[in-house]
Amino acid sequence: MLRRSVLAGVALAGTLAAAPLAAQDAQEYTIGVAIPSATHGFMGGLNFHAQDTIKRLEGVYPQLTFVLATAGNAGKMVNDIEDMVATRDIDALVVLPFESEPLTSPVKAVADAGIWVTVVDRGLSQPGIEDLYVAGDNPGFGRVAGEYFVDNLESGSKIVILRGIPTTLDNERVEAFEAALDGSGIEILDKQHGNWNRDDAFNVMQDYLSKYPEIDAVWASDDDMAVGVMEAIAQAGRTEEMWVVGGAGMKQIIKRIMDGDPQLPVNVTYPPAQISTAIEMTALGLVSQTPVSGRMIIGSQLVTPENAEQFYFPDSPF
Template sequence: MTATRQRPFRRLLSTTVCLVGATAMVAGCTSNSPEESSSSGDGGSSNAASSNDDSGDTVTIGFSAPAADHGWMAGITNAAKAAAEEYDDVDLQVAEGTNDVSTQISQVETFINDGVDAIVLLPFDGAALTPVALKAMDAGIPVINVDRQFDSPFAARSTVLGDNYGMGVSAGTYICSQLSDTPNAVVAEIAGIDSLPLTQERSQGFADALGDCGLKVSNRVAAEFTVESGEEAASNLLQAAPKIDAIWNHDDDQGVGVLAAINNAGRDEFIMVGGAGSANAMRSIQADDSVLKATVIYPSTQAADGVKMARLLAQDKAMSDLVEVEIPKQIVLNAPVVTKDNVDQYIDSAFES
């Protein structure tokens, strides 16, 4: 983060305009028939001949991600498989999900030895997987890095990321809009694992957005992205804070436990905003049957976008909605707020907690 930061409300607006629905952008860029071009540059000139979705040379893509022991992570793998199934020219080789770094390194080495055309990799540990990703790149196999970045810019051809800071900004901006008539509002935060940079980024964005409307976090606890930890952390929070006006919970998986604790305590004087965008959270928002009134998306479609980008790279194509003839080096997906008013736009692509 630079010393001079944009005001959160302005930052959120620019994020929405510039990065809106990068998932949709990738899907659109692989389905639009581009205008004819006289350009003879390589790396994307083939787009002028036909739609990027037209069947081409079969490409083999290796995919590796951590174990699906969390709803969001399961959603990542399921979405990647679904994206590959859209194409008859994609052979997706899916390695078994693992939280063992050595096993994941071995999986990537197998992809390299098999000579796959591209690798989509969500590393359990970005630093630990950097050397083998570099090895793949040195072998001429483009790597699409998903969610957790490598230590070297040379370890990936392209990176697809969610916006953790933006999640906090979105959550804080929404709460500001709901509490505009409550200047001394008590705002609470149930974070994820505090030692993780992603949690720190989410909390910073939240604090910055609240500060823009004169609010601050009055009570904060941390959980561990699990149902059990969410229930425990929320119980502690509710005991410590007899009055609350709004809560932001960073993660909808741990939010199952958070809502259980809230129901057990019989508390309903506040609104709650979730995080990540699970289907069960959206169904609750849709039904308006709890304190949960919104959730902020952290897309579980990142690897699906990675698969589509890997296909384009392997077939020497680019994103046909862009003038640029190369696949972007990095895409940061938007972090929109889902409410009862717009939930129908997002629920079909949501993951199950």
Template sequence: MKKLITFVFSLLLTSFYSVAAHAQDTIAIVLSTLNNPFFVSMKDGAEAKAKDLGYKLIVLDSQNDPSKELSNVEDLTVRGVKAILINPTDSDAVANAIRMANRANIPVITLDRGASRGDVVSHIASDNVAGGEMAGDFIVKKLGDDAKVIQLEGIAGTSAARERGEGFMKAVKASHMDLLASQPADFDRTKGLNVMENLLAAHPNVQAVFAQNDEMALGALRAVQAAGKKVLIVGFDGTKDGIAAVERGKLAATVAQQPSLIGALGVETASKVLKGEKVAKNIPVPLKIITK
């Protein structure tokens, strides 16, 4: 009887440690939206790397809603994940979610978009300022210093929109391009189409458009085609659809990020943190401009 009790206790103990180890192997990625090919690629990169390194990965979609983002992170703290990768819906609003994770002693790594407050172990992103400047320089190279341009901005409050705009404005000021208008279209293809239709009516002499992501660039392209105009359009992100449009000669260029690599580096960095290794506060991911 004593041997049986010892055997059962041993089984229970093994089961306990197995569950504990499993929990220790769980990390999460919280994405601003999965209704955008860029973030789907980021998710795919994270999933592949997690499988590679032997981690269970929980994927949550914030649907571009800061309150949903906060509830996602709250859920993860209850589920006891060991690290959180987060692509913020808004650089300011995400602070509450990050502080919640901080209080639960869960390390946080931001992807693509930074956070204005809260304790973040590492931030992994492309140099958005440099990318915006690359887009502006490309337009100048193609059309000259006095090109008449429009900028379609991303979601106000995100570091990506702010930084890409900052870089583009550097190129505008350096070259004396004529910026006819700069208006948000929230990184969305349909909004890119609608905003561009209105801007084309107001500024029929536009020669070029810089859209702060490929989704808005593709929306702008539809508006330009419907108006029967010839306008040089530059996107940002290097999504599958964006690159395909460049190859077909529809978009002039896209500043290519590597979203899959950003996701993979996020998981890799989380793994290092959980092993007690030191990681860089900022991890840059290279950019390149893709043309036909």
């Protein structure tokens, strides 16, 4: 009900504001957006940016209708996509596959039906299905962090790593991080899975602190994990001993980098707003003749106290 009245309002505003556009291209399009539900910080940010972008685009292009579905597992996502094709007659699909393997053939079926497919972040296991691929740079995410460690630690320094949930994405990041450290003489004491979860990271870090008398730096590889890690370090009273690098640009962490917190010198981005890039480009491809097919990799950048302000989104939940 609410949604319908909002749509009506947007449509009304649209006839006033975007009248020339509508005249240009009266054909209506429906875009389906299938993303994982907001189960953790990063996905929460991604859901926020997806809804934000959809609201913005519905205002700008009145001829576009969006169907947003969030799924808690791969099976539900497959059902969502089938429903979109069967009942909503979508012209384009923007999908962040919950898992690569189970989503590959359902998405291929959508592509085979002549529907535009944009894949975000996690690639399908078979190349060439999607028309547009938008993703963050996972090896870059590890490499940029690794380079910072090499530049700021002496040879012989000892570090520990917290890994995410065991996935190819996590493997790519950690491999690139280790490759960047190659030959620097920095010793990696341990790497265990903190599952991108604060509580798990807290426990793993507590155990690292019991096990290793000397740790010079921690690559937490994610900002949620960085929060748990810092709390464990504070509890052990070893705050002065080591610094922590997280990742993905959570707003609270970015704020602390802006404020020059010595324990959090830098961060590496892996923007949840990449979903916005994907939806915007898909919409642009439908309503105009702008070519948007291909691969778009959004680079991972180093956030420092000097540039942190441009990565700070106080309204986002992440």
